[in-house]
Structures are given as structure tokens and as C-alpha cells.
Amino acid sequence: MAHRWRGVRLRCGGFGLLGLRTVHGEHGRQSLRPWNDTGFVFTQPHGNPLAPMAVSEQFLLLAMEAGLPPVRLHDLRHGAATILLRAGHDLKVVQETLGLSSITIASDTYISVLPDLARQSAEDAAAVILNARTGPEPDEPAATGRVVRMPPASSR
Numbered sequence: 001m002a003h004r005w006r007g008v009r010l011r012c013g014g015f016g017l018l019g020l021r022t023v024h025g026e027h028g029r030q031s032l033r034p035w036n037d038t039g040f041v042f043t044q045p046h047g048n049p050l051a052p053m054a055v056s057e058q059f060l061l062l063a064m065e066a067g068l069p070p071v072r073l074h075d076l077r078h079g080a081a082t083i084l085l086r087a088g089h090d091l092k093v094v095q096e097t098l099g100l101s102s103i104t105i106a107s108d109t110y111i112s113v114l115p116d117l118a119r120q121s122a123e124d125a126a127a128v129i130l131n132a133r134t135g136p137e138p139d140e141p142a143a144t145g146r147v148v149r150m151p152p153a154s155s156r
Helices: 016-030 052-065 075-086 092-098 103-113 115-131
Strands: none
Touching: 052 115, 075 103, 092 103, 103 115
16 A cells, blocks of 8 residues: 655754754765655654554553553644644644545544534624624623624615
8 A cells, every 4th residue: 555645744842844844855865875855854763663552552652651641643643633622723634634545534523522602603693693683682691602793784
């Protein structure tokens, strides 16, 4: 099976990915074995890509050493998707970030995880409808949720 590689944006403090590539390049020039410039940032000592299973095993060991509950490296994808959705990003962003082949996969996988987002959307829609009137009656409480004032409809 051929792998489809894609770029992922990383935020790397002040060091940056260019700095990591510079370190890799220096290592290649100082080594007796030639540096294999694959374009990857995290590599084996001579530039070859890391074996995915080895990365997963190392992650499990580090998690256990840190006293964390058992979690697979792949589970971090689900955490990232959940964080993106809670931060207000739409499913298209989740799909592209995780490299999912369709937005349907993102929808089927993650919408059920966050039923409170659907509830908040319904409350926001209700607030828009309720506040589209001239405003609440004097003895009526204002609608909850984010209030959006709509301009009065123009008459023709």
C-alpha cells in the first residue's frame, strides 16, 4: 500500500522547523554516513523516516513513565478534533487537519462526541429568533445564549 504524505502545520516556539532542518543538515555533513534528506523533520539519525510502530511504542513508554493513563498515540487525533470543535472550528477544518478523505467521515465520527455543540447551536438560533422581535416584553426575561440583534426588516 502506498502512503500519501501530507504537510502538517506545527507551532514550534521560537526554534521553528527551519532550525530543526538546519540541525539535521549539520548532522549529515559531520557524519560518516550520508544524510538522507527526505524532507521530514523527525527522523532516524541519518534522515530516514521513523517507523510508525516504533513511534507508537515509544509514546506508550513515555506515557507510562509520566504516570498517564493508557492512551494510544492515535487517540491524540480524536483529542485534537474535539479541541478544534470546542474552539468553534467547523468540520471542514477538522477534516483537513486530520487528513480525512471526506467531511462525512469527520461528521460521523465527531458530531456524536459533542452533543453540547448541537444544543448550543439550537440555543443560538433561538436567541436570534427571539431577539428579532422589537425586544422582550417588560415582564419577559431576555433569551439566553449569545444575543444577536437583527436590523428591522425593510418594507417594500
